[in-house]
Amino acid sequence: MELYGKYSRSLAQKAVIHILEIVFLILSYWILFQEGGDWFAKILSIENASDVLLRRQLIFVFNLIVFVRLGYMMFFLLKRKIPWEESISVPLAFALYYIGFSLFVLPVSQKIDTLDFFAIFLFLCGSILNSGGEILRNQWKKRPENKGKIYTEGFFKYARHINYFGDLLWVIAYALITRNPWSVTIPLFLFCFFAFFNAPQLDAYLKEKYGAAYEDYAKKTKMLIPFIY
Numbered sequence: 001m002e003l004y005g006k007y008s009r010s011l012a013q014k015a016v017i018h019i020l021e022i023v024f025l026i027l028s029y030w031i032l033f034q035e036g037g038d039w040f041a042k043i044l045s046i047e048n049a050s051d052v053l054l055r056r057q058l059i060f061v062f063n064l065i066v067f068v069r070l071g072y073m074m075f076f077l078l079k080r081k082i083p084w085e086e087s088i089s090v091p092l093a094f095a096l097y098y099i100g101f102s103l104f105v106l107p108v109s110q111k112i113d114t115l116d117f118f119a120i121f122l123f124l125c126g127s128i129l130n131s132g133g134e135i136l137r138n139q140w141k142k143r144p145e146n147k148g149k150i151y152t153e154g155f156f157k158y159a160r161h162i163n164y165f166g167d168l169l170w171v172i173a174y175a176l177i178t179r180n181p182w183s184v185t186i187p188l189f190l191f192c193f194f195a196f197f198n199a200p201q202l203d204a205y206l207k208e209k210y211g212a213a214y215e216d217y218a219k220k221t222k223m224l225i226p227f228i229y
Helices: 011-033 036-044 053-077 084-104 114-141 162-178 181-210 212-220
Strands: none
Touching (some): 011 036, 053 084, 053 114, 084 162, 084 181, 114 162, 162 181, 181 212
């Protein structure tokens, strides 16, 4: 599925993505706060420890923030064409966050502590790196003098795909809030997807598009994690 180099508003695909996301948000609410928690607990043979409501509220607030950010970025910042396959795969990926973390938190009865405040901080940092980086890049690209140039400023001077690193941070924050060791599988899967598929694919496209300018940028900047990888 070719994701780069083609431009379109793709309004129908974006509408499908957001309709499906709303469905997953409703399912998340049903699991966290209604009888869905008992239903899944019985199927999965786990406890539904609904006494720590604040932990579940944090998960759902995270869900809402991610939904709003994705909507803004897709409708106002994303310029490339969205293939119909992606209009299905993207909501399914976000179902891992909305539904997956809602299920992981079900058996957890631990009260909110310092680690949870750190997770909230991590979530905010990741959201700022991801959405903030895209907003700054969009503003830079609107200037006529920057047409045809590669953006290497703002957060992107610390890593070529700093927006993906931001994604990793807020997904790790979800996992910390759940306090379920199995939840580490989601950020681990996301890291592997970015590190070994998505980022290299985008690197290849940008190298072809910008040539020597991108090669020079790549020599000076880490791919995904600032100063490390």
